[in-house]
Amino acid sequence: MFSRLMISTMFLGCALLSGPGNSLTPQAAVAPKYPPLAAVARVSGNVAVRVTIDDSGSVTKAELVSGHPLLSKAAVEAAKKWRFESAPIQSRTTEVKFRFSLLPERDESDVQTTFFPPDEVEIELTPAKPPVNYGRGQ
Numbered sequence: 001m002f003s004r005l006m007i008s009t010m011f012l013g014c015a016l017l018s019g020p021g022n023s024l025t026p027q028a029a030v031a032p033k034y035p036p037l038a039a040v041a042r043v044s045g046n047v048a049v050r051v052t053i054d055d056s057g058s059v060t061k062a063e064l065v066s067g068h069p070l071l072s073k074a075a076v077e078a079a080k081k082w083r084f085e086s087a088p089i090q091s092r093t094t095e096v097k098f099r100f101s102l103l104p105e106r107d108e109s110d111v112q113t114t115f116f117p118p119d120e121v122e123i124e125l126t127p128a129k130p131p132v133n134y135g136r137g138q
Contacts, residue, residue, distance in 0.1 A: 024094055025085040027057060031113040032078035034100060034125040038070035047075035047098045057084040071100050078121075095119065105129045 038044075047067030051059045062079040064072045075098040082096065099122040109128040115121055 024053060024092060026082060026118065027085055028081075028083040029115060029121065030078045030081040031115070031121050031123055032074035032098060034111060034123050035070055035074050038068070038100065039102065039125055039127055041070060042102055043068055043070045044100050044102045045071060047071050047100065049075050049079040049096050049098070050093055051079050051082065051096055052093045053084045055086060057086050059083070065095060067098075071098075097121070098123065101125070102127065 045068045048065035049067075050063050050065050052061040054060045059080050059082055062076050064076055067075060078098070079096045097120045099120065101122060101124045103124055103126040105127050107129060108126075110126040112124040112126075113121065114124070
């Protein structure tokens with residue numbers, strides 16, 4: 001079970017478009033961990049993060065565009081770890097999108113991360129069923 005995953009360009013396969021004629025190819029993408037408080041509160045949703053990329057491909061700035069407050073910090077922190085191909089222009093911006101989804105509870109917890117090229121990541125959490133105590137064995 002991987003909650004953080006790095007994927008190379010060959011898996012992503014597409015270019016990010018930040019404007020007409022400007023393309024950025026991700027070299028490494030990091031998925032956020034599903035925030036425990038968001039999971040307990042049963043919060044799911046989309047988070048969009050605008051990243052600024054310097055000429056070496058490093059993210060120099062990541063700022064929240066939209067998303068639930070319980071999910072946004074994890075998404076922004078993950079977006080800061082993305083790397084892109086070297087950009088010939090001084091800096092570029094693009095948006096990275098994260099989809100946090102909660103699935104029905106099961107006997108064991110599981111996290112599934114899926115990358116949708118070029119700029120979307122889906123994090124699906126299947127929480128474990130809470131233990132049931134009927135007042136026995138105290």
